[in-house]
Amino acid sequence: MSASEMERYSWEQVLLHWISAAVILWVLVSGFYVAYAEVDEAIRTWVGWVNVSATTLYIPIFVLRCVVRAFKPVPASIDRNPLGRLAAHVAHQALYWLTAVVLLSGVLMMDHAIDVFGWWQIPGPAFDAVWHARWFTLHIASCFALAAVVLLHIAAVCLHQWRGHAIVRRMWL
Numbered sequence: 001m002s003a004s005e006m007e008r009y010s011w012e013q014v015l016l017h018w019i020s021a022a023v024i025l026w027v028l029v030s031g032f033y034v035a036y037a038e039v040d041e042a043i044r045t046w047v048g049w050v051n052v053s054a055t056t057l058y059i060p061i062f063v064l065r066c067v068v069r070a071f072k073p074v075p076a077s078i079d080r081n082p083l084g085r086l087a088a089h090v091a092h093q094a095l096y097w098l099t100a101v102v103l104l105s106g107v108l109m110m111d112h113a114i115d116v117f118g119w120w121q122i123p124g125p126a127f128d129a130v131w132h133a134r135w136f137t138l139h140i141a142s143c144f145a146l147a148a149v150v151l152l153h154i155a156a157v158c159l160h161q162w163r164g165h166a167i168v169r170r171m172w173l
């Protein structure tokens, strides 16, 4: 095992990564499913409600994740090739920035109060129909971009793992 494979993300980074991955994967898969597959209206409404609630609760977790990213060093890349290192850096930055845009556009496109699991009602931002449509378009576009980079990310992790590099261990407790 190389020296960089021995390095690990801290437990805070690991916890925040896997909470983020679970929320984002669930919301992307279920959100696109109910948007484009033929499903019962009741299921569509339920998934929409769960996803809006879960992603709203996720916002402070994402902010915490960005703060940890800014202040806590991350282990050195396992890629020896500078181009591979750059690609991983750009992809990781894209994941953070796209998540921020998806969350922001999601909140800004709300034309009614945000109901968080029936526990809280947060007033919607009350934009007119034109701006509502713009935030909606940005939300959908950024969701597609995020899904593409997430797929790339998972493919890259699998590739490293198959090539015999213990990359998942670095993001594990």
Ligand code: HEM
Binding pocket: 017, 020, 021, 022, 024, 025, 069, 074, 077, 078, 088, 092, 093, 095, 096, 099, 150, 153, 154, 157, 167, 168, 169, 170, 171
């Ligand atoms: C099954 C799914 C996933 C697996 C197996 C996985 C695995 C990993 C691994 C092993 C790393 C460490 C890479 C390294 O050592 O350089 C990592 C980093 C990262 N992952 Fe994932 N991941 C998954 C899903 C996701 C999802 C859905 C997101 C959503 C945004 C995500 C965001 C990130 C980010 C931003 C980093 C970089 C962390 C940093 O250096 O700050 N991952 N992932």
Ligand code: HEM
Binding pocket: 024, 027, 028, 029, 031, 032, 035, 048, 051, 052, 055, 056, 099, 102, 103, 104, 106, 107, 110, 114, 139, 140, 143
């Ligand atoms: C990481 C966070 C988020 C992800 C991954 C995500 C993902 C998605 C996806 C995949 C869709 C379906 C897109 C389509 O129709 O093609 C969707 C729709 C939607 N999102 Fe998000 N979303 C996130 C955050 C939010 C937030 C924070 C809110 C509001 C508080 C929100 C509100 C909505 C609403 C209301 C729809 C349904 C639009 C419609 O009526 O069809 N989303 N989201």
